[in-house]
Amino acid sequence: MNRLLNFSAQVRNTKLASAVRNTFTLLFPIMLLGGFAETIKFVFLNKNGYMSQMFGIYQWFPYDKEIGWVMGVIFHCTIDMIALYAAFGIAYYTAKEYQKEGAIAGVVGLLAYLIVSFQPLGGGIPNFSHFLMSEGMLFALVVGYFSSRLTISFEDSQIDDHLKIILPIFIVMLLAALLNLASLSLLRLEIPTYVASFVVKHTQFNALLYVLGMGVLTNILSWMAVGGPFSGSPTFTDTASMGNMNAALKTGNSWNVPYKYTDTTLFHSFANFGGSGVMIALIIAILIFSKKKRTRDVSHWSIFPAIFNNHYAMMLGIPVLFNPVFLVPFIIVPLFNMIVAAIFISLHWIPIAAYPVPLGTPGPLIAFIGTNGNWLTLILGAFLLVIDVLVYWPFVKLSDRISQKAGEINEN
Structure with a gap:
């Protein structure tokens, strides 16, 4: 170590x-x-x-x-x-x-x-x-x-x-x-987001693996300061989202929509709290556990945009970009959230986020509003956020130690 x-x-x-x-x-x-x-x-x-x-x-x-x-x-x-x-x-x-x-x-x-x-x-x-x-x-x-x-x-x-x-x-x-x-x-060969067409043409299991893979790719590219396939806000206008919304409007609920595993229902609803890497969890972890004044100041300044899923300031201010210390939680935390949400959806414990949400809806509320106010969905989001903060905790402490050690080496 x-x-x-x-x-x-x-x-x-x-x-x-x-x-x-x-x-x-x-x-x-x-x-x-x-x-x-x-x-x-x-x-x-x-x-x-x-x-x-x-x-x-x-x-x-x-x-x-x-x-x-x-x-x-x-x-x-x-x-x-x-x-x-x-x-x-x-x-x-x-x-x-x-x-x-x-x-x-x-x-x-x-x-x-x-x-x-x-x-x-x-x-x-x-x-x-x-x-x-x-x-x-x-x-x-x-x-x-x-x-x-x-x-x-x-x-x-x-x-x-x-x-x-x-x-x-x-x-x-x-x-x-x-x-x-x-x-x-x-x-001319921009990385296209083939989520909707893939989800429509393949089985639910293959669609789940695809969404998980694209979610991981998006976060890796975000860590490298490159836009990924899921970087944009949820639009609810792709084929799968429109199919889900139409089914929900016909039945009056979103429990049995045709496309359960999409970027909207998993990534944007559960893995994008505060922006890529569940940035709001990192902010909370820093404010609770970090001893570095500069890092805490950056987090304080970045809270307002991060609440509405704007993570840009945190990515540069900490920085998270190209920082190997935060690469692992930056990838693992959203992946964990998506897997847990997928399990809950497959067991029919929560409905699917099928209804459109306003621009800038805070991350933990996207699934809540998208399911037309299902309280278990909101509780799950809050629970995942607590777990996410705990996952970031040791990496925040490690970052503090590396900064301290780098200062000592620089002085020598």
Whole structure:
């Protein structure tokens, strides 16, 4: 255990890990404000939002459309473009780790990622890939890091001072353009969410295995800052969800709907409390068990958006992204929740979430509202949340110990 602790602490103090950590520190306030703006816009000011429907905010709140517009602008310029800031940050801090000029490296990293994500519309109108901008942080970190390393490698060369800047920029632009060409082909093959068609065409058991597998894949990709097949909010508009809702409306309940195991009935209803990895459980575990002031402060700031399933601030602030300490619970906790919920559904102890829920409905309430107010479903959600907090507990303590050990190594 001590060897693992020492190794983790040493890795944490490497130049790359330090640059990534500093980048996340830079991005945290951007993502936090974006999370607040997204929550206010879609949950409070949208007529389909949870709080808006509960209190009728859209009917009596003055200037709701104007404020919603402002929140939308902030959201689109923060969360929807977060990878762009990540490319600049990692390039800047990588250069700083090697005691080189950070501003030039940061701009080169920014330029490289703009070129990679560029996708012009008809008539040559500038446009950028929404996927790469909002869900491509992993790619942004890779592009920014290598752009920075290439840029600073020329600073110690014997060539003319002007060429020390022009040559790396030219090489980076050329390589980025080639990556752009490759990305255009790959993005045409976007990972599709075949849940509805698979569920409709296969047996319930195969559908269950598929949903569990896609749920695990979604959380792994989320941990890697890449959007997964279940990353979006439940829509209740796919074939399986529509079939379930029609059956529930005909019979007056959702006990015997045709498609019991879907992303909506399992993943979104029981495995997405506070966002990917059951983030609300991690927040609670940190507030109860962690001794680190910074971690607790991040959790306090992140509570508001996390209640409405917005996990972005926590992913960067702790950070959870690329953090091996939290990888295991980040995957196991949602998987455990889905398996338990599937058992309860198969035994007919709880009905299936078949009714649509408002945007931003708090995670533990999705199944409750989706089953038209079944109290056992709500109790199950609360029970799972308690178990989830207990699962995160030892990993929170381990994270504290690694941070403490890393500080000791750094001092030595």
